[in-house]
Amino acid sequence: MTQRRILVLFAHPSLERSEINSELLPAAQAHPSTTVVDLYAEYPDYRIDIDREQRRLCEHDVVMFLFPLFWYSTPALLKEWQDLVLEHGFAYGSEGRALAGKYFIAACSAGGAGYAYDAEGYNRFTLRELLRPLEQTANLCHMRYLPPFALFSSRTALKEGRLAAHREAFVGLLDQLSQGSLEDWERSEACTVNDSLTPGDSKGVAPS
Amino acid sequence: MTGLLLEAFVYLAAAVIAVPLAKRLGLGSVLGYLVAGVVIGPVLGLVGSEESVTIQHYAEFGVVMMLFLVGLELEPAMLWRMRSRLLGLGGLQVGLTASLFTAIAWQFALDWRTALAIGLLLSLSSTAIVLQTFQEKGLSRSEGARSAFSVLLFQDIAVIPMLALIPLLALPELAAHGAGHGDGGHHELSLVAGLSGWLYALVIIASIAGVIAAGHFLSRPLFRAIAATGLREAFTAAALMLVIGIALLMSLVGLSPALGTFLAGVVLANSEFRHELETDIEPFKGLLLGLFFITVGAGVQFAVLAEHIGLVLALTVGVILLKALLLFALAVVFRVRRADGWLFTLSLAQAGEFGFVLISYAAQNSVLPTDLVPVLSLVVALSMFLTPLLFIAFDRLVLPRYAANEEQRDADVIDEQGTVIIVGIGRFGQIVNRMLRANQVPTVVLDRNPQQIDNMRQVGIKSYFGDATRPDLLHAAGIEDAALVVIAMDDQDQAVELTRQLKHARPGLKVLARAYDRGHLYALRDAGADWVVSETYHSALELSKHALRGLEYHPFRAEKLAHAFDLAETRGRDALYEEWLGKDEGERYGNSFQTLFLELEEALERLMITDRDDGHDRGERGWTPPPPHYTDSLKD
Numbered sequence: 156m157t158q159r160r161i162l163v164l165f166a167h168p169s170l171e172r173s174e175i176n177s178e179l180l181p182a183a184q185a186h187p188s189t190t191v192v193d194l195y196a197e198y199p200d201y202r203i204d205i206d207r208e209q210r211r212l213c214e215h216d217v218v219m220f221l222f223p224l225f226w227y228s229t230p231a232l233l234k235e236w237q238d239l240v241l242e243h244g245f246a247y248g249s250e251g252r253a254l255a256g257k258y259f260i261a262a263c264s265a266g267g268a269g270y271a272y273d274a275e276g277y278n279r280f281t282l283r284e285l286l287r288p289l290e291q292t293a294n295l296c297h298m299r300y301l302p303p304f305a306l307f308s309s310r311t312a313l314k315e316g317r318l319a320a321h322r323e324a325f326v327g328l329l330d331q332l333s334q335g336s337l338e339d340w341e342r343s344e345a346c347t348v349n350d351s352l353t354p355g356d357s358k359g360v361a362p363s
Numbered sequence: 364m365t366g367l368l369l370e371a372f373v374y375l376a377a378a379v380i381a382v383p384l385a386k387r388l389g390l391g392s393v394l395g396y397l398v399a400g401v402v403i404g405p406v407l408g409l410v411g412s413e414e415s416v417t418i419q420h421y422a423e424f425g426v427v428m429m430l431f432l433v434g435l436e437l438e439p440a441m442l443w444r445m446r447s448r449l450l451g452l453g454g455l456q457v458g459l460t461a462s463l464f465t466a467i468a469w470q471f472a473l474d475w476r477t478a479l480a481i482g483l484l485l486s487l488s489s490t491a492i493v494l495q496t497f498q499e500k501g502l503s504r505s506e507g508a509r510s511a512f513s514v515l516l517f518q519d520i521a522v523i524p525m526l527a528l529i530p531l532l533a534l535p536e537l538a539a540h541g542a543g544h545g546d547g548g549h550h551e552l553s554l555v556a557g558l559s560g561w562l563y564a565l566v567i568i569a570s571i572a573g574v575i576a577a578g579h580f581l582s583r584p585l586f587r588a589i590a591a592t593g594l595r596e597a598f599t600a601a602a603l604m605l606v607i608g609i610a611l612l613m614s615l616v617g618l619s620p621a622l623g624t625f626l627a628g629v630v631l632a633n634s635e636f637r638h639e640l641e642t643d644i645e646p647f648k649g650l651l652l653g654l655f656f657i658t659v660g661a662g663v664q665f666a667v668l669a670e671h672i673g674l675v676l677a678l679t680v681g682v683i684l685l686k687a688l689l690l691f692a693l694a695v696v697f698r699v700r701r702a703d704g705w706l707f708t709l710s711l712a713q714a715g716e717f718g719f720v721l722i723s724y725a726a727q728n729s730v731l732p733t734d735l736v737p738v739l740s741l742v743v744a745l746s747m748f749l750t751p752l753l754f755i756a757f758d759r760l761v762l763p764r765y766a767a768n769e770e771q772r773d774a775d776v777i778d779e780q781g782t783v784i785i786v787g788i789g790r791f792g793q794i795v796n797r798m799l800r801a802n803q804v805p806t807v808v809l810d811r812n813p814q815q816i817d818n819m820r821q822v823g824i825k826s827y828f829g830d831a832t833r834p835d836l837l838h839a840a841g842i843e844d845a846a847l848v849v850i851a852m853d854d855q856d857q858a859v860e861l862t863r864q865l866k867h868a869r870p871g872l873k874v875l876a877r878a879y880d881r882g883h884l885y886a887l888r889d890a891g892a893d894w895v896v897s898e899t900y901h902s903a904l905e906l907s908k909h910a911l912r913g914l915e916y917h918p919f920r921a922e923k924l925a926h927a928f929d930l931a932e933t934r935g936r937d938a939l940y941e942e943w944l945g946k947d948e949g950e951r952y953g954n955s956f957q958t959l960f961l962e963l964e965e966a967l968e969r970l971m972i973t974d975r976d977d978g979h980d981r982g983e984r985g986w987t988p989p990p991p992h993y994t995d996s997l998k999d
Contacts (some may be wrong), residue, residue: 195919310991
């Protein structure tokens, strides 16, 4: 099959202090199937070019949000991007079928440990549950939603030397998205796709 | 010489005493002038009819100037906006009233031509009294006043064809009779005395074309040259010269001076010098028009009045009643409702000053028999006398009835956005103007540089030449109705002075100003400007942002740093301003100011570069990650 084109929408408002995403960003940029957009670099004043963003969406088969989880959601500019770019008549509504059939995946880093994202943990919900707004957004846009890719306990990942493995898993994710079969993921109700990518990164797996 | 001085003194003294008194009693200045005239004329006999002739000539010049100003106001765009009311209300008012009075006069067995002249002259109302009163009572913006204004405007324009028509109505038997005693001795200078009719027509057409062409092509270079000298008196002199010159030319060829200056006014209505001209002519007009009303009062012939008192009173009341009836009908048809309808009806029910002009003109042209002249003049004068009383009736009887609806009516009236006056249309003002214009905010642009105004006009931006520090010019530009004023002129001292003046005249008016540098900014703020910006501040900040990006700073980081800088600068500016305020002129930038300035610079630097140990910094609080083990405290 032909390779899928991946649009990586990267949003980090403080890249100079980033430990995880600053590692993933170059990996995404180096991948042959991706187009990477650093949203905070392109729109530091929040004046998003809607037409250009919609054109980009049309030119790709997979849409990935790459971001640090802020208050169980995306950073503000990425939310602004959703509010402006996913227009009625373009992304949804009776005429809005521009995104139909495309894949959507969220790749994020979270401060809390994996076990905190659980009904028993202090976050009380799984990451997948917390990202339901994105899931339903994709659904309403007739997109195929994939479980999120995540790094937990992100503030200690660098010190504990988990970064290299995470980066490797991320590249594996990009490979899978560009040319692997996505049918299993699409049907999966798993909390994350991490399990099927990185057997070594035990911390990334949310224990049940 | 002494005689002239004495006479001038008598007139001025009468005005000075009577006008404030009349205003005090709520009668309006026009009635004050009229009464003053009656007192110094027929009552005290201080001024006889002999000298009054000379004075009357000056006074009539007030009417000439008023028409020039009316012409100046007649912008084509405004006329177009008013077209339905102007033609509908105005046209019907003049047409119906003139027809009615013509028919009545004809019924009194007058010749139809005389009857027509009477009908025409009675159809007019008094622009001078009515507009002046609206202004004094603050009614100008009400619906009723606007409707009245469009009717008055139509009348003022209609005077021109009337003046052209009257000579054609000459009665042959009167003409034969009148030629003999004519103007009895006083010989008017005329260029056209001996010309044949054909040649005369040619001269008239040539002079009118000359006025239009000169107004259009010659006045601009002339005014621009004078404006470039920067001498105010020179400009005033030129404005007066223009009006007097045109009036002279028109008299020389036997046309109405009012017609000529009116035309010149229309030609100059679109000129960038319009507001400056208005400002220069206005005081002369006001004074001379006052004089005009005094002469009207002084000219009341009590002998005639006593002889025909019944007839004159009946005619006056009849004229007012019939005019009011027609006006009321028009108000109903054109849906000028409630108090506005009454204002419209009562304000226009009198005959006007042009009535006098038409009476004397018609008499000269053998249209009116001489025995009718004093009676008609009395009717016109009396109806004008009664106008302030009608306004009082409006205030006392009509307004209270609609007082409950007042708020509702006001809400209807203030439907339009106020204008923004932009003073100084250089590089800075242009951007402000474009932004506002693009958002359909009406702007009035003033600048002292004729070249700049010229450039603006070439790209279709409405702008006017003028020195904005003259209070009267701002008045002409509509400062009363302005929503806010933007001060973007180059001269720093004048900018401060203007801010002070504006805030003094209208403390509620918003003034936004551009400062040249720090000191100028403080001075503007001290003068009361609501918002001040240094002209280079934001562009410099923008450039510094791009400089950081050029140094490989992440664009959003550069953005945040600029925000932090701006915040610190704003705070520091306040502190420095307080320091500056507390000091006298000489030591404003002395040691303590410098110390404070350096302190603030250091604080700024700390704000920008110092990161706290844990990765938080002071200037840029956003989006710093929590400390590595922050989750430990969350677990329970």
